Amino acid sequence: MTAQPVFLKACRGEPVGRPPVWLMRQAGRYMPAYRRVREKYGLLEIIRTPELAAEVTLQPISQFPLDAAIIFSDILPPLQGMGLDLTFEPGKGPVIGNPIRDTRSIDLLGTPPATETMGATLEAIRLVRSELTSRNVPLIGFAGAPFTLASYAIEGGGSRSYTRVKSLMFREPAAWKRLMTKLVTVQTDYLLRQVEAGAQALQVFDSFVGLALGPDDYRHNVLPYTRALLQGIARSGVPVIHYSGGTGAYLEVVNEAGGDVLSVDWRVSLAEVRHRLGADRVLQGNLDPVALFAPWRELRTHIDTVLRDEGGTGRHIFNLGQGILPETPMENVTRLIDYVKGEQ
Amino acid sequence: MTAQPVFLKACRGEPVGRPPVWLMRQAGRYMPAYRRVREKYGLLEIIRTPELAAEVTLQPISQFPLDAAIIFSDILPPLQGMGLDLTFEPGKGPVIGNPIRDTRSIDLLGTPPATETMGATLEAIRLVRSELTSRNVPLIGFAGAPFTLASYAIEGGGSRSYTRVKSLMFREPAAWKRLMTKLVTVQTDYLLRQVEAGAQALQVFDSFVGLALGPDDYRHNVLPYTRALLQGIARSGVPVIHYSGGTGAYLEVVNEAGGDVLSVDWRVSLAEVRHRLGADRVLQGNLDPVALFAPWRELRTHIDTVLRDEGGTGRHIFNLGQGILPETPMENVTRLIDYVKGEQ
Numbered sequence: 001m002t003a004q005p006v007f008l009k010a011c012r013g014e015p016v017g018r019p020p021v022w023l024m025r026q027a028g029r030y031m032p033a034y035r036r037v038r039e040k041y042g043l044l045e046i047i048r049t050p051e052l053a054a055e056v057t058l059q060p061i062s063q064f065p066l067d068a069a070i071i072f073s074d075i076l077p078p079l080q081g082m083g084l085d086l087t088f089e090p091g092k093g094p095v096i097g098n099p100i101r102d103t104r105s106i107d108l109l110g111t112p113p114a115t116e117t118m119g120a121t122l123e124a125i126r127l128v129r130s131e132l133t134s135r136n137v138p139l140i141g142f143a144g145a146p147f148t149l150a151s152y153a154i155e156g157g158g159s160r161s162y163t164r165v166k167s168l169m170f171r172e173p174a175a176w177k178r179l180m181t182k183l184v185t186v187q188t189d190y191l192l193r194q195v196e197a198g199a200q201a202l203q204v205f206d207s208f209v210g211l212a213l214g215p216d217d218y219r220h221n222v223l224p225y226t227r228a229l230l231q232g233i234a235r236s237g238v239p240v241i242h243y244s245g246g247t248g249a250y251l252e253v254v255n256e257a258g259g260d261v262l263s264v265d266w267r268v269s270l271a272e273v274r275h276r277l278g279a280d281r282v283l284q285g286n287l288d289p290v291a292l293f294a295p296w297r298e299l300r301t302h303i304d305t306v307l308r309d310e311g312g313t314g315r316h317i318f319n320l321g322q323g324i325l326p327e328t329p330m331e332n333v334t335r336l337i338d339y340v341k342g343e344q
Numbered sequence: 345m346t347a348q349p350v351f352l353k354a355c356r357g358e359p360v361g362r363p364p365v366w367l368m369r370q371a372g373r374y375m376p377a378y379r380r381v382r383e384k385y386g387l388l389e390i391i392r393t394p395e396l397a398a399e400v401t402l403q404p405i406s407q408f409p410l411d412a413a414i415i416f417s418d419i420l421p422p423l424q425g426m427g428l429d430l431t432f433e434p435g436k437g438p439v440i441g442n443p444i445r446d447t448r449s450i451d452l453l454g455t456p457p458a459t460e461t462m463g464a465t466l467e468a469i470r471l472v473r474s475e476l477t478s479r480n481v482p483l484i485g486f487a488g489a490p491f492t493l494a495s496y497a498i499e500g501g502g503s504r505s506y507t508r509v510k511s512l513m514f515r516e517p518a519a520w521k522r523l524m525t526k527l528v529t530v531q532t533d534y535l536l537r538q539v540e541a542g543a544q545a546l547q548v549f550d551s552f553v554g555l556a557l558g559p560d561d562y563r564h565n566v567l568p569y570t571r572a573l574l575q576g577i578a579r580s581g582v583p584v585i586h587y588s589g590g591t592g593a594y595l596e597v598v599n600e601a602g603g604d605v606l607s608v609d610w611r612v613s614l615a616e617v618r619h620r621l622g623a624d625r626v627l628q629g630n631l632d633p634v635a636l637f638a639p640w641r642e643l644r645t646h647i648d649t650v651l652r653d654e655g656g657t658g659r660h661i662f663n664l665g666q667g668i669l670p671e672t673p674m675e676n677v678t679r680l681i682d683y684v685k686g687e688q
Contacts (some may be wrong), residue, residue: 160502163634163669170638211555211590214610214632214665216649246555249592249612266558268593288558290507294514305560321558325505 005138007067010317011201011239011260013282019307019316020067021340022140023333024243025323026060027072030330033059043088047073053124054131061137063330064337068138068201069128071194073121075144075205078190079153081117082109082182092157099156100168103175111182114190122197129198140241141199143191145206146183146225147213153179162212169221180225188232195236202233203241203263207322210246215253223257230258241284245322251276266291266321270309279313286321292332293325299332303339349482351411354661355545355583355604357626363651363660364411365684366484367677368587369667370404371416374674377403387432391417397468398475405481407674408681412482412545413472415538417465419488419549422534423497425461426453426526436501443500444512447519455526458534466541473542484585485543487535489550490527490569491557497523506556513565524569532576539580546577547585547607551666554590559597570601578602585628589666595620610635610665614653623657630665636676637669643676647683 007020029035037046037056046052057072076094080086085097100106114122125141132139152158154165169176191202209222230240242259244251248268255262255277263284264273270286277283291302310316318340324333351364373379381390381400390396401416420438424430429441444450458466469485476483496502498509513520535546553566574584586603588595592612599606599621607628608617614630621627635646654660662684668677 158504161634161669163637163671166632166634167637170635170642210611214630215613215616216646217632246590246611248594249616267554267590269559272559272593286558288510288561290505290510291514293507293511298514302560325507327507 003136005067005136007317008138008200008239010315011241011282013260013280013315016314019310019314019318019340021318021337022066022068022070023060023324024070024320026064026066026070027056028324029326030324030328030333031059031063032330033063043074044077044086047077048120050120050123050127053121054127057124057128058131061132061135064333065341066137066337068140069132070140070142070203071121071125071128071199073124073142075142075148075207076152077121078114078118078143078186079149081112081114082186084109084153094152094157096153096156100154100179101164103172106175106179106182109179109182111185114186114193118190118193122193125194125197125199138200139198140201140203141191141194141197142203142205143187143194145204145209146180146187146229147209147222148205148207149183149187150179151208151212166212166217169217176221180221184225184228184232187229191229191233192236195233195238199238201239201241202236203243204229204233204259205243206245207243208245210244210248210250210254212246215250218247218250219253223253226257234258243284248272255281261317263317263319264321270306271311274309274311274313279311280315282315282317283310284317284319286319287336289320289322289325289328292328292336296332296335299336300339303336307340347480349411349480351661352482352544352583354659355585355626357604357624357659360658363654363658363662363684365662365681366410366412366414367404367668368414368664370408370410370414371400372668373670374668374672374677375403375407376674377407387418388421388430391421392464394464394467394471397465398471401468401472402475405476405479408677409685410481410681412484413476414484414486414547415465415469415472415543417468417486419486419492419551420496421465422458422462422487422530423493425456425458426530428453428497438496438501440497440500443508444498444523445508447516450519450523450526453523453526455529458530458537462534462537466537469538469541469543482544483542484545484547485535485538485541486547486549487531487538489548489553489586490524490531490573491553491566492549492551493527493531494523495552495556510556510561513561520565524565528569528572528576531573535573535577536580539577539582543582545583545585546580547587548573548577548603549587550589551587552589554588554592554594554598556590559594562591562594563597567597567601574602587628592616599625605661607661607663608665614650615655618653618655618657623655624659626659626661627654628661628663630663631680633664633666633669633672636672636680640676640679643680644683647680651684
């Protein structure tokens, strides 16, 4: 019988000897092995081919002594199943060809089961689990939070001012409710199926909600749906991590959404988060991803700050504050992981 | 003798019967009169032609009963005087043709006096002052904060991850210090010359520093320079407003930079800011600019929240949390200003 992985223990708030460590977007372009696969296949092609998604998921696990794997996918493919056209354009990021621009398009969105629309990712989860079990590395499944998906669906891609998504939210509250409810339905089903397929923890990404919304609009227009999603997937029995980007000024409100772990970005001090949410809350984060471009002395100072600022509670999963960047030097990833695992 | 304008009284923390109101980027594309000028002239052409800059500065003052005017310009033209090539590309925003990519380019940056490089803006200030004095509307001068300018100079334009600017900051601390010191020199001189030319208040824009940096990096690499700038211009005798974007999770640190007024974005509740900085601090902000796209009932709720959340101290200047957006409906601007001026 193998020991319970430190990552899963930390998610549940059980005592751990050191903080577990994994990195958001750890299978990514900073790795030569990943770039070799990407030279041959498009992003959606990899996601839609279980063997390729499984291979890429395992690449960082083979390279680094990480405490968790995360299934290789993206937050946006579930929108395809709802009827939206998704492409990834080089240098431009995701583009929705037929973005939502009126309330009628919201009524036309489908909510098909994930087994029909996200089967490749579910199959990839099944494929990697046997390999990961033999290494005693737990697997994280994930999906986008309702606001983040709604933003892409309405803006048609990334945004700087979030004018369209917020305008719809302000002008058409009934349609907003229907859209967010549909997203909760689709994402709850998708995440539960990921657990059935073998995911041992789940992370929900609200990637930039706090760059778009202040606390009152978050509370009224986002919180009820994120909470419904987190509650809906809690019945799977696996730990749930809630990543909330840009919300450092109102984490008490975000905290009401629930989840076993709150994952925060680097724009807020972990000491401040600990102070505001208390010693019991399990936190994940929050190294600035650009700190990995620094010389070791400077990087180490940033790592030490994160380790110190969680407050000595042991209720902490070490991670970045956002996904690792494509140009990140590999050797700094190695040093980061070794240092966190050697510490304490 | 005319009464002291309510805006200047509020800046100094003197009692006012109602909050003054003006809007960041109030001379802008949401106004048909502005668009007509922009059809004939480029942005830099307007900025570099005192008569055009003066005309555009006065447009919103003629249209709305605003409590302050702000000289029409942009934060980036001072970089041209330092040796950087600046263009504004339609749909893309500002582009620096020769961005800083090594420490040697920092040593080559000049620090010529504003009278040589920003003469058109200084002349525009002189032109509008006589017109504004007859209307008893005070004039605000402005400039970019050192970090925001350094970010554009190094990234070569807008950025999402701020990888280049932060990498230079982490890897080359001595060069970073030289760059920030040069920016403080140039901007201090520029702002003092604006006061000599007739500006009756100054605003320093650190537009997105908090989207880029966490609190520790802000404290070590930005705060000393912003503080030096704010202290340097304090000797002009006019009130100084410090706009700090994205820093809602560490406003106590930002507050140490000084200034008479702290201007914050909508990503933090003004009630939280008031609670953390105390009843004496004069605050500016912080309506979500997208709230101006909402129906009046929803917009009014947002305005009421801002008015209530400042905490009844009267130490508040009503403004947006960021510049007004190009597609903003004119009639909502009118209603906003009338409502704030009629309230209380």
